Amino acid sequence: MPYVNTIERVEREKALQQGMAQGLEQGLEQGVGQxxxxxxxxxxxxxxxxxxxxxxxxxxxxxxAADVDQLEAWSDEILFAESLDTLFKH
Incomplete structure (x- = not known):
């Protein structure tokens, strides 16, 4: 087993902590978006x-299949749509 000095161990632990924090942040952002x-x-x-x-x-x-922007646009357009066909341009 190769020798790992204290500085290397501390740097590895910092990198691991940063990676975990970034992963948690990305997961939270994705969850909020969903x-x-x-x-x-x-x-x-x-x-x-x-x-x-x-x-x-x-x-x-x-x-x-719609993303948030499209869903919000349809929510605005529903006020003026005569039918589902016109709202969804189907």
Missing amino acids: GRQLEARRILQRQLRKRFGDLPHWVSEQLE
């Missing part, structure tokens, strides 16, 4: 059902 997306989808689905009734399968598929 939470925003799920909540935006849930709210839009509720709005769509109240306005247009039961949703066809193709609408559910589009909602599942």
Whole structure:
């Protein structure tokens, strides 16, 4: 086993701590982003059902595939849309 001096050990531990902190931060950011997306989808689905009734399968598929920006844009456009077809430009 190669000799590892105290300075090398301390540097390795620092690097490990930094890597763990970065991984935790990235995981938290990803989790928050996914939470925003799920909540935006849930709210839009509720709005769509109240306005247009039961949703066809193709609408559910589009909602599942959409990112947060698209979901928020549809949430704004629902105020003016005459139908699901016009809202989703289907």
